[in-house]
Amino acid sequence: MTAWRLAPLTAERVPALAACHIASWREAYDSLVPAHVLAGFDLDRSILTWERRRAGGAHRIPVALAGAELIGFAAASAHELDALYVRRAWHGTGVADALIDAAAPDSPCTLWVFADYPRAHAFYRRHGFADTGVYRVDPFTLLPEQLWRRATR
Numbered sequence: 063m064t065a066w067r068l069a070p071l072t073a074e075r076v077p078a079l080a081a082c083h084i085a086s087w088r089e090a091y092d093s094l095v096p097a098h099v100l101a102g103f104d105l106d107r108s109i110l111t112w113e114r115r116r117a118g119g120a121h122r123i124p125v126a127l128a129g130a131e132l133i134g135f136a137a138a139s140a141h142e143l144d145a146l147y148v149r150r151a152w153h154g155t156g157v158a159d160a161l162i163d164a165a166a167p168d169s170p171c172t173l174w175v176f177a178d179y180p181r182a183h184a185f186y187r188r189h190g191f192a193d194t195g196v197y198r199v200d201p202f203t204l205l206p207e208q209l210w211r212r213a214t215r
Contacts, residue, residue, distance in 0.1 A: 064128040066157055068164055071116050071123040071135065078132035079125060080108035086134070086147035094176060095203050124164040126157045133157060136165035143173040162189055169212050174198070177206040186210055 071079060084103040091100065115121050115137060121144065126134040134148030134157045143166045148158045169190070175182050177197065189212065196209035 066126050066128045066133060066152070066155070068124050068160055069127055071112075071125050073113065073116065075125055075132060076113045076116060077105075077109050079123075079135050080105055080112050082132045082135060082149065083108060083112070083145070083147055086149055089150040090147070091176075091179075091203075094178060095205065099203055122165045124161055126152070126161055128152070134161055136161035138165040138171070141171055143171055146173075158185065159189075166212075171212045173210050174200070174207045175210055176200070176203075177208050 069075075084105060087095070087103065088100050112123075116123060121137045121139055123135060123137045125132050126148065133152045135145065136143065136147075137145040143162065146158060146162055146165070148161070171191075172194075173186065173191065175186060183193075191210040191212045194209045194211050198207055198209070199205070200207045
């Protein structure tokens with residue numbers, strides 16, 4: 063497998079990040095999220111959304127690159143991890159660990175995670191997160207989510 067590295071999100075990398083985001087959702091949630099929801103992603107809209115986040119400056123958005131290919135990314139604001147996605151081929155390689163450390167190095171931090179996603183639950187537990195008991199329905203998928211929190215490490 064090709065070596066990977068972390069880099070900051072630049073304007074030139076935003077389209078690749080948007081494509082990685084969509085592909086990662088389809089890979090990770092293919093048995094959880096209804097197919098019509100996964101099929102409904104719009105690359106151009108995603109590019110605009112991620113460019114706004116990048117340009118706004120309120121998020122740390124490291125990306126993982128294998129050569130020139132963008133294989134994962136994370137996005138975090140001051141106290142919330144908003145996104146952490148890694149392409150399936152790179153699961154278990156340490157990419158996600160490095161991304162979460164780069165995007166959300168400080169405690170405390172919160173995140174929302176699908177209630178029925180044990181793989182993510184195990185990953186976040188390893189990083190010091192715990193379920194708070196707060197639930198909501200994700201407006202995009204209509205699936206239940208849990209609020210998790212990481213205390214001071």
